[in-house]
Amino acid sequence: MGISGDIWVWIGAFLTFSIMSFLYKDNPFYKFAEHLFVGVSAAYWMCMGIWQTLVPNLIAKLHPPVVSEILPAASTKPAEYSYIIPLVLGIMFLMRLSPKGAWISRWALAFIVGTTAGSYLTRYLRSDFLGQIQYSIIPLISIEDGSFSFVGTISNIIIFLGVFCGLIYFFFSKEHKGTFGVASKVGIYILMITFGAGFGYTVMARISLLVGRMQFIFGDWLGIISR
Amino acid sequence: MRRQVPLAITFIVGWTLIIAVFIPHPPFGQLGENFTTYFDIIAVFAFILGGGNLIRVHGNKVYKKRQDWPYSIVTILGFVVVLIAGLFKIGNPDGLSGDLTQPGSLFQDLYTYIFAPLQATMFSLLAFFVASASYRAFRAKNKEATVLLVAAFIILLGRTPIGGYLTFWLPESLSFFHIPNLAYWIMTIPNLAGQRAILIGISLGVIAMSLRLILGIERSYLGGEGERS
Numbered sequence: 366m367g368i369s370g371d372i373w374v375w376i377g378a379f380l381t382f383s384i385m386s387f388l389y390k391d392n393p394f395y396k397f398a399e400h401l402f403v404g405v406s407a408a409y410w411m412c413m414g415i416w417q418t419l420v421p422n423l424i425a426k427l428h429p430p431v432v433s434e435i436l437p438a439a440s441t442k443p444a445e446y447s448y449i450i451p452l453v454l455g456i457m458f459l460m461r462l463s464p465k466g467a468w469i470s471r472w473a474l475a476f477i478v479g480t481t482a483g484s485y486l487t488r489y490l491r492s493d494f495l496g497q498i499q500y501s502i503i504p505l506i507s508i509e510d511g512s513f514s515f516v517g518t519i520s521n522i523i524i525f526l527g528v529f530c531g532l533i534y535f536f537f538s539k540e541h542k543g544t545f546g547v548a549s550k551v552g553i554y555i556l557m558i559t560f561g562a563g564f565g566y567t568v569m570a571r572i573s574l575l576v577g578r579m580q581f582i583f584g585d586w587l588g589i590i591s592r
Numbered sequence: 593m594r595r596q597v598p599l600a601i602t603f604i605v606g607w608t609l610i611i612a613v614f615i616p617h618p619p620f621g622q623l624g625e626n627f628t629t630y631f632d633i634i635a636v637f638a639f640i641l642g643g644g645n646l647i648r649v650h651g652n653k654v655y656k657k658r659q660d661w662p663y664s665i666v667t668i669l670g671f672v673v674v675l676i677a678g679l680f681k682i683g684n685p686d687g688l689s690g691d692l693t694q695p696g697s698l699f700q701d702l703y704t705y706i707f708a709p710l711q712a713t714m715f716s717l718l719a720f721f722v723a724s725a726s727y728r729a730f731r732a733k734n735k736e737a738t739v740l741l742v743a744a745f746i747i748l749l750g751r752t753p754i755g756g757y758l759t760f761w762l763p764e765s766l767s768f769f770h771i772p773n774l775a776y777w778i779m780t781i782p783n784l785a786g787q788r789a790i791l792i793g794i795s796l797g798v799i800a801m802s803l804r805l806i807l808g809i810e811r812s813y814l815g816g817e818g819e820r821s
Contacts, residue, residue: 373705380706384713388720400663402710404646404670409707411643412678412699414636416692423633435689451630455637462644468594471814473634475598476605478805478813480631483609486802493795497788516768520781527785528792535793552789557736559786561743562778564726568744569751571719574712581709 366588378586381578423448423455501528527555599808606806646671674702743778750775 369375383398425432425439426448433440458473460466505525507517533545534552541549583589605627612624650664676682677698684690684697693700726744731737749755755771762770768777804810 373701377705377709381709381713384710384717387717396660396663397666398710399714400666401670401706402714404650404667404672405674405702405707405710407639407643407646408671408674408678409703411636411639412675412692414639415679418632418636422629447626448630448633451633454630455634455640458634458637459641459644461641462648471594471598472601473637474813475601477631477634477638479602479605480609480627482602482802482805483606484628485798486606486806487610487613489795489798489802493791494799497791497795501785501788520777523781524785524788527782528788531786531789532792535789553736554739555782555786556789557739558743558778558782559790561740561745562747562783564722564740565744565747565751568719568722568726568748571716571722575716575719578709578713578716 366591368588369586374586378582381582385578423452427452497528501525523555526551531555595811595814598814599811603806603808606802610806643671643675670706674699674707677702743783746771746778747775750778 380398380401383394386392387395420432421436421439425436425442426445429440429442429444431440454473454476457469459470461470501524503521503525505518505521507514507521509517530548530552532552533548534541534556539545580590584591608620608623609627612620615621616624647668650667652658653664654661654668678692681688681690681692682698683701684692684694684699686694690697693703746755749758750772755775759770767773801810805813
């Protein structure tokens, strides 16, 4: 193994170092890479959206023959003219770029807000509200293989009381004093453990990304380590 | 007119989607599905709007030669090159009929060697900043901060080989305190309880906000009363 001769790998390595250089201080290399990232990511998601959503779900529905070479199966289906609605709303959305017609974009925005609100209301009610309550109403005494399980019992009690006390902490309509205050305090400790676990996981995720970049530099680019 | 129509659209679309869950039959079931697809389509127009706005902002910056304007040329060039490569599927072995992310296409190379390294390195930088920020923020000033710190430390140790090496000598009867086991227990029991409490709280907030939006009580997304645009 040796240093890579692929120009793309060299570009990747240069950009990796350019971003890393920010650890020293803000500099022209970082600014270059940062600005490139903004432009590239905007175009990337735009292309993905156009080819994966707009072409099969809008163009193929409105005028199937247009996509005969790209999506042969979709081109034989009859046109669905109801899809003029999202086309018109989409064009209205683009009017936001025009200073005088920007108010028209509110119609498209209203559709997006309505769809999000309508679907989230039932989805959150079912899975995150009722679902989580249902999973927290569990037997406090745990019996495993016919015998009492100490760890299982403690775990079940922590889950039940943890959820209960965590919710009490979020309840601000009553002053957190007395028994209510004690429960709220327990809730804080449970939430602190959750935040600690979340923090630990976030750091791990970032470090694994860093390891990936190091593998790219020392493996793909320099060829010092094998991947 | 400028406010009433959007409020009516939100009301009708929102209620249709709610009714479609309870009455999944014609016309509500089909309308609900259609609205979800329409949403995806309009979201793509939002991406296009974002691209257009990006060009406008950075084009203005270059035109007026504002501070750091040469970097705006980099943004515009990066945007245009990836856009052309993606829209015309340049270098795609199967031409326009091929998959956008097919290996060998210019778009996929741009993703693998420009977009992915930039994104991964940008996020990996956060490892350094999170470490330095946590050093300042998580000093065990009180009991709550200590609990947070200990939980984070156990999770970090438990998910790496060093966590196993540190407590491998513990007897079987104390295996619960073996750091990887302890990390697993924290993740599945107290963390789960906290997550559930947070999820229930969030869901109540989302439900309340959704109702406010559908009923037209919450109108901030329409802009200010006196705003013309």
